[in-house]
Amino acid sequence: MPLNDYKGYRLRNRVFIGFLAICFLSVIASATLSYVILRDNAKKQSQQDMQNKSEALMSSLDYALSHSQVETYDIPKILENEIYEIADINKHDIIIYDLNGNYLLSNKDPNLVAQKKMPSDVIKAIKKNGKQYDDKAYDEKLKATIVSSYMVLKNNMLENIAYVYFPYYHNESAYMEVFKEYFIYIIGVNLLIILFSIWFSWIISNNLTEAIIRFTSMISKINLFDKNLNPIKYYKNDExxxxxxxxxxxxxxxxxxxxxxxxxxxxxxxxxxxxxxxxxxxxxxxxxxxxxxxxxxxxxxxxxxxxxxxxxxxxxxxxxxxxxxxxxxxxxxxxQLPQKNDEEISLNKEVKNVLTIFSDENIFVHANHDNIPMKIDRDYLSRIITNLVTNASQAKADDRKSVINVDLEKIEKRIRITVEDNGVGISEDKITKIFDPNFTSKSSGMGIGLTMVKRMVEDYNGTITVVSEPDKGATFTISMPSNL
Structure with a gap:
């Protein structure tokens, strides 16, 4: 296998494994979070249902005892018949004990009541809690966790008169079964997500590495003297x-x-x-x-x-x-150009000072800011402006009045100077040679001016361009950093 292919293969695998690892972690995290939330909701629902049923039973008993001042010894007589109705409506057995834990009354036959005496630790727990005690136990017959509740019964003076026991009151396991059923569905969905992620991760890793290999191949062919370097066409907005x-x-x-x-x-x-x-x-x-x-x-x-x-x-x-x-x-x-001596100047002011020597010309200066600061050698700037304006002045047409516009612009951290005339213009065959040394379109002169201008502009990491249309004029545009 070629070295480049091998590296691409290794990278593809790493990308694939990375995507897959992220997917697995996401699935595990979401499954764990779902498990915790569903389990907690099941427990909360279980506890809420148990509390609602307990409160319903106690409300029925309280109502039955609220018509008169009741003491502990009055309970068997008052609830002798009503306890059956209350137990039947709420579908739960009821056993009532006195404050010492002794059996008083039940809707069941007394012989069928296995617990005639409340455990002492339960009594202590109720007295400490003041309201309720829940007793959890595992029923081998039902294969489920059963919760039984002991609650304090009060009279209409809010005095404790008895303890009420609801045996085999609540089955928590039923709620957990519902939770398990939902969790199985979640596992199934996550498995489908994992399978899709494996396929999708492989597609992404393949596309990524193929693009990188293609780009690497093009970059490796770069040569300073190769004139046929083509840009890469890539339209996706990614890294x-x-x-x-x-x-x-x-x-x-x-x-x-x-x-x-x-x-x-x-x-x-x-x-x-x-x-x-x-x-x-x-x-x-x-x-x-x-x-x-x-x-x-x-x-x-x-x-x-x-x-x-x-x-x-x-x-x-x-x-x-x-x-x-x-x-x-x-x-x-x-x-040999003179040594540069850069200093901070106001471009607007310096250009206007340079243009004072062209008093006979129709020269108009425009600027997008009242003060455009720039760091440059004054002599360089003077030579640049003088050469360009002189050329514009010498290129005037015979059939119209000469007009020269000098535009000064600051765009972010770059300076743009434009010198535009309405003269005779530059022909197409000459415009490509306009900056060449010793080239001139005039009958006199050495052809050095524009070459020097270009050299000075490029000394400041700038560029100079020219556009022209014969008999309509020419426009020279300089772009360079402000150096501030």
């Missing part, structure tokens, strides 16, 4: 969805890093070229100046055309020197 999102985010970041690496490599090549150009261009500057100075010193002042020659030569050489100096300065500036 695996978080894994899929992390994977999809990772491959997106890999693609971004791949592009960034390509850009850095290209940028490094241009930096080297810029340094070389700066070095090569600056070398001839001094000899050229010396040549001009020597020429001016040695020329013949009597020659009729000397003035013209000197003027022409000077203009040519000085013009070339100026051109070479501008090229060298531009490439040197691109090769």
């Amino acid at each position: 695996l969805n978080a894994l899929v999102k992390a994977y999809n985010k990772m491959i997106a970041e890999i693609a971004d890093q791949r592009e960034r690496l390509s850009y850095i490599e290209k940028q490094s090549a241009w930096q080297e070229m810029a340094k070389q150009v700066a070095h090569e261009v600056k070398n001839p500057l001094t000899p050229m100046k010396l040549m001009m100075q020597n020429f001016e010193r040695k020329f013949d002042p009597n020659a009729p055309d000397n003035a013209t020659k000197v003027k022409n030569l000077s203009e040519i050489i000085i013009g070339q020197i100026d051109v070479i100096s501008r090229v060298a300065s531009a490439f040197s500036e691109f090769a």
Whole structure:
């Protein structure tokens, strides 16, 4: 068996056993809880029924003795006939004892009364309790637990006058039989739940491990230089969805890093070229100046055309020197940006200060907050805004008035700067190269401005994008963290 399959198999078993264990524990817990609740309810119902019957019997006896002041010795005479009616209505035998525990009266034949004297411990228990004493015993004939009750009989003056005994009064086992019957049904239902859980747990564990194996296979194929990395399509909203999102985010970041690496490599090549150009261009500057100075010193002042020659030569050489100096300065500036000095600023205020140099332009600044704090190097921000607004100004159309909108937005912890113009726009074939070094769509310039802007934005972990429609204008959008 392959290693990956073996691990998946082991994981599937662990998940299956885990689900099954939880199911068994749940079933056992629910069965135990049901058992305790049903048992307690059966006992409570048994005790409640016994109490209700006892109270009914005592109410009948109390009513029979309530018509006059009765003492213990009056009981046999008063209840001589009524005791049979009371016993018949309540369907229980009744035996009455005096306060010393001696037999007084019963609905049964005296010869059939086995207990002519109450046990002394029962009398003590009743006197201690003050109301009732229940005696439990197991009947071998009935194979059940029988509860008999001794209760205190009072007269209409609430004086104790006798003890009433209800033999074989209550059968607790009958209630427990009902409980057992219900519990058997519960066990049957739980067995069905267990069988269903086994099947369902196996299905879940299979689906889970199959998904993990598939994801593992895709993750193992990740390569920084592979351009055909496809995102995983997974639409269930569960924990695996978080894994899929992390994977999809990772491959997106890999693609971004791949592009960034390509850009850095290209940028490094241009930096080297810029340094070389700066070095090569600056070398001839001094000899050229010396040549001009020597020429001016040695020329013949009597020659009729000397003035013209000197003027022409000077203009040519000085013009070339100026051109070479501008090229060298531009490439040197691109090769090495100044050291960043980040400080907390108000973006609104700084942008407005930068835009004061464009006094002749129709520039409008909009912000979603009156004060947008940001941590950035002032020079970097100034160069970024100046380059973008300059480009927007130079791209104005001849047939309409130029309008430039600068939007400043703070969205959570990110800053978005948008520079929009209504100029001539950028053609589709040029828009993909707009940030490349030495690329320009204008007749003059070195094509370094937007490349520098992009580099400075990316130094702050930001991004810059452009959208444009020919003859309708262009929109540059910068997104970067506020760093606060």
